[in-house]
Amino acid sequence: MPPVRGKLTPDAPLAPLVWFKSGGKAQWLFEPKDVADLQDFLAGLAPDVPVMALGLGSNLIVRDGGVPGVVVRLGKNFSKVTRIDDQTLDCGGGASGILVSSTARDSGIAGLEFLRSIPGTVGGFVRMNGGAYGREVKDILIDCDVVIRSGELVTMPLSELGYTYRHSELTDGAIVVAARFRGEAGEPSAIQAEMDRISAAREASQPLRSKTGGSTFKNPDGAKAWELVDKAGCRGLTLGGAQVSEKHTNFLINTGAATSAEIEALGEEVRRRVKEQSGVELQWEIQRVGKQ
Helix, strand or coil, X not given: CCCCCCEEEEEEECHHHCXXXXXXXXXXXXXXXXXHHHHHHHHHCCCCCCEEEECCCCCEEECCCCEEEEEEECCHXXXXXXXXXXXXXXXXXXXXXXXXXXXHHHCCEECCHHHHHXXXXXXXXXXXXXXXXXXXXXXXXXXXXXXXXXXXXXXXXXXXXXXXXCECCCCCCCEEEEEEEECEECCHHHHHHHHHHHHHHHHHHCCCCCEECCCCECCCCCCCHHHHHHHCCCCCCEECCEEECCCCCCCEEECCCCCHHHHHHHHHHHHHHHHHHHCCCCCECCEEECCC
């Protein structure tokens, strides 16, 4: 491994870092001190070593065999959010959706309230075109700073990201280290009211206090994944320690000591039953990484 100024840990357990609380180890876990540290490390790393970014681990299954290569986790030094002007925020790749939306509220910037409901970091939801409650990252993103696998730092405008539903064309190993979001002028009290409405809606409909991974499947065109799962008779379905949520059928839950293999196998069984019942082939929204 190249020298680092941050923290580099071999055989690092990833289960404590992801929402499902399951899965194996990272061959290496790298927490860079700053952007330059990340650049130098990637530039010095053998090109054939795989690299993966890890945010809050909310939309992720880490398989039980662990993740080969290097997992990069952006810490506090990448979590700052600052106001550029009356409508724009500069956000570090490690900043949470809650911090971004709260800073927008305090700055009188409306239109970013939906980020309050995305349980991830800027780096993750920029890569995935994260969205909720009728809005997506593509609606607010100006551009983002990305360290690509070679170690080069590039700034990519919205037009170059190739956004579609929950997908971008960012290459493997590319790590989003910052992004600029633009909203519109608003009253902090009205912004807070909208954030409260979103929080209440999430609390009422989603199993937020369980070990889960967020929305499991993408919504097919003209349909809702949860309805298809429900119609296929999968509400409450279990496999080992994994369960389809009774509260929201597009959520899988680790009820205790489920393995990642059980969680993924349950998801595949749900996909099979939905295809059999409705003819629709559900696509995973949750990312599945590592070795079986």
